[in-house]
Amino acid sequence: MRQSGVSRDDMFIETKVWISDYGYEATLHAFDKSAGKLGVDRLDLLLLHQPLPSRFDLTLDAYRALEKLLADGKVRAIGVSNFMPDHLQRLLAQASVVPAVNQIEVHPYFQQKTLQRLHAEHRILTQAWSPIGGITSYRGGEKRTFDDPALQVIAREHGKSTAQVMLRWHLQEGRSAIPKSTKPARIAENVDVFDFELSSDQITAIGALDTGVGGGPEPDAITLETFGRQIPEA
Numbered sequence: 001m002r003q004s005g006v007s008r009d010d011m012f013i014e015t016k017v018w019i020s021d022y023g024y025e026a027t028l029h030a031f032d033k034s035a036g037k038l039g040v041d042r043l044d045l046l047l048l049h050q051p052l053p054s055r056f057d058l059t060l061d062a063y064r065a066l067e068k069l070l071a072d073g074k075v076r077a078i079g080v081s082n083f084m085p086d087h088l089q090r091l092l093a094q095a096s097v098v099p100a101v102n103q104i105e106v107h108p109y110f111q112q113k114t115l116q117r118l119h120a121e122h123r124i125l126t127q128a129w130s131p132i133g134g135i136t137s138y139r140g141g142e143k144r145t146f147d148d149p150a151l152q153v154i155a156r157e158h159g160k161s162t163a164q165v166m167l168r169w170h171l172q173e174g175r176s177a178i179p180k181s182t183k184p185a186r187i188a189e190n191v192d193v194f195d196f197e198l199s200s201d202q203i204t205a206i207g208a209l210d211t212g213v214g215g216g217p218e219p220d221a222i223t224l225e226t227f228g229r230q231i232p233e234a
């Protein structure tokens, strides 16, 4: 990014704090680690990666540290990730700042509509991870979003790829989407979604693909014992 010549102000840098760094002081220090590794003084968005349901006290302390970083101008916005409705309600009952974002798994096969409605009530932006269903193809997934027949029909109607159709669907439904690719041509493809529009029938057809089954770990199963690990210093 530094070599690209694009100015820092034209970039949006977001990262997350892992559960092993939860706690007020530990999370303040987690900011220093991330900012140090990235070589920046300020982040645009900093999230808590998960709720830690078995230690929600630590989760709240970590969030208080994010609020402090926000007040000090070290981050421009704060939020959470993988918070389910009950986690979000418990956080909102204690927080002074409503999270700007909840980054959750959303793709056509897992849409989390109830959670998204709660976000809308509190004006929390839904940010979709695995937005084109990458998680449906990892580990030799049998039913990949990329090959979905209904998405393929819509893609053909617009002369676009299924990935582009999924990304356009997110945008038209008001979500942020963070697709990842290691291939320059696909990165360019994934940005090229601003010259077509899905019809309401097409949006409805994609809405009907929801299976209600996600691919990520169950948020309540995440504990320090099972998922804790040392996050290296900068």
Ligand SMILES: NC(=O)c1ccc[n+]([C@@H]2O[C@H](COP(=O)([O-])OP(=O)(O)OC[C@H]3O[C@@H](n4cnc5c(N)ncnc54)[C@H](OP(=O)(O)O)[C@@H]3O)[C@@H](O)[C@H]2O)c1
Residues within 6 Å of the ligand: 049, 081, 082, 103, 104, 128, 129, 130, 131, 132, 133, 134, 135, 146, 161, 163, 164, 178, 179, 180, 181, 182, 183, 186, 187, 189, 190, 216
């Ligand atoms: N908060 C969380 O718990 C959490 C969990 C998982 C992920 N995430 C975040 O979400 C981001 C994206 O999620 P993700 O990587 O799981 O899934 P994704 O972006 O939905 O899909 C990525 C996969 O799709 C392939 N791909 C990318 N563009 C494509 C295209 N145009 N056509 C066909 N295949 C394409 C990529 O392969 P190639 O690289 O070979 O192109 C990769 O295998 C990650 O960078 C991560 O930051 C967050």
